[in-house]
Amino acid sequence: EDQVTQSPEALRLQEGESSSLNCSYTVSGLRGLFWYRQDPGKGPEFLFTLYSAGEEKEKERLKATLTKKESFLHITAPKPEDSATYLCAVQAWGGSNYKLTFGKGTLLTVNP
Amino acid sequence: NAGVTQTPKFRVLKTGQSMTLLCAQDMNHEYMYWYRQDPGMGLRLIHYSVGEGTTAKGEVPDGYNVSRLKKQNFLLGLESAAPSQTSVYFCASSYPPPSYNEQFFGPGTRLTVL
Numbered sequence: 001e002d003q004v005t006q007s008p009e010a011l012r013l014q015e016g017e018s019s020s021l022n023c024s025y026t027v028s029g030l031r032g033l034f035w036y037r038q039d040p041g042k043g044p045e046f047l048f049t050l051y052s053a054g055e056e057k058e059k060e061r062l063k064a065t066l067t068k069k070e071s072f073l074h075i076t077a078p079k080p081e082d083s084a085t086y087l088c089a090v091q092a093w094g095g096s097n098y099k100l101t102f103g104k105g106t107l108l109t110v111n112p
Numbered sequence: 113n114a115g116v117t118q119t120p121k122f123r124v125l126k127t128g129q130s131m132t133l134l135c136a137q138d139m140n141h142e143y144m145y146w147y148r149q150d151p152g153m154g155l156r157l158i159h160y161s162v163g164e165g166t167t168a169k170g171e172v173p174d175g176y177n178v179s180r181l182k183k184q185n186f187l188l189g190l191e192s193a194a195p196s197q198t199s200v201y202f203c204a205s206s207y208p209p210p211s212y213n214e215q216f217f218g219p220g221t222r223l224t225v226l
Contacts (some may be wrong), residue, residue, distance in 0.1 A: 004154075009162065033142035034214060043116075043202050044155070089156070089214075098143055098208075099170070100215060102155040 002027045004012065006088050006103035013078055013110050021073040021106045023088030033071050035064050036087040044087055065070045114140050116218035118203050124224045133188040133221050135203030143206045144186040145170070145215065146178060148199040155202065161186055162208065191226045200226045 005024045005042055025033065032051050036044035048057045050066040057064050061082060063074040073086055085107045089100040116176060119134045124210060135144065146158040157170030161180040164218045186205075200222050204215040 031209070032213075036217075041203075041220075043219050046214045046216060048212050097178075098145075098160055099157055100155075100211075104152065104154040 002092055002099075004088055004090055004101055004103035004106070006086075006106050008029055008106060010100070010107040013108070014066045014074075014112075015077040015079055015110055015112050016077050017023075018074070018076045018078070020075070021086055021108070023071040023073070023103055024069060025071070025088075025090045026089045027092045027101075030094040031091045033066055034089045034091070035062075035071070035073055036089065038085045038087055038105070043070050075108070078108075080110045083108055083110045113157075116138065116203055116205055116216055117199075118218040118221050120221060121219065122222050124157070124189075126226050127194060129193050129204055130189070130191050130204065131193065131223075133201055133223075134220060135186045135188070135205075137186075137203075137205040137216075138184065139205060139216065141205035141206045141216075142172065142183070143215075145204045146176070146186065146188045147202045147204065148172065148197050149202060149220075154160075158201075160179070160189065160216075193223075195225045197223065198225045199223060 003026045010020045035047040038044045048064040053068045064074045085105040087105045089102040116137045116191045145160040147155045159178040161167045164183040179187045205217040206213045206215040
């Protein structure tokens with residue numbers, strides 16, 4: 001069974017204080033690892049897809065990296081508007097390759 | 113483009129009542145999904161569809177039914193609502209593999225069953 005564990009559950013940063021969120025996963029064969037951002041009362045918003053170990057993707061202050069067992073979402077010099085819940089999900093190869101298995105998320109708060 | 117839209121945004125039901133949640137997408141996506149999100153549980157797949165006229169069970173299908181009569185619409189039905197179905201429901205859509213198949217989500221429906 002595919003599993004995704006995100007840590008920490010909550011993270012509070014000061015504006016400009018860089019940090020990383022972790023997503024550990026077990027999957028039979030990884031087709032893709034997805035990062036989403038979710039604001040309160042809204043649906044998840046797609047950020048990145050990573051397909052193979054060693055891959056990195058960047059968007060503004062966010063950088064996602066992938067190894068064979070985990071992914072990191074690095075946040076450089078965060079701003080208050082980066083406050084949100086960040087969700088990680090995996091998709092496996094095989095007959096059920098439609099399915100995303102989500103972690104419980106990391107609630108990020110950036111204080112001004 | 114509106115993307116993925118959901119109707120209604122909020123709903124309160126009494127135990128035993130029925131209702132249908134509507135999801136519509138204008139991105140010509142083949143795949144559509146219904147998830148529920150509960151505190152401490154993460155998003156869980158209820159049902160999904162890989163094309164018009166097809167549906168399949170996901171991780172937590174009991175108590176729900178779905179229909180995909182048109183490619184752009186995916187309906188989620190609760191025949192006899194129970195308090196355990198109090199949740200936030202999200203619809204999503206995507207292109208099929210091997211395309212880039214990130215899923216795009218709607219704004220959600222917050223359902224309370226009393």
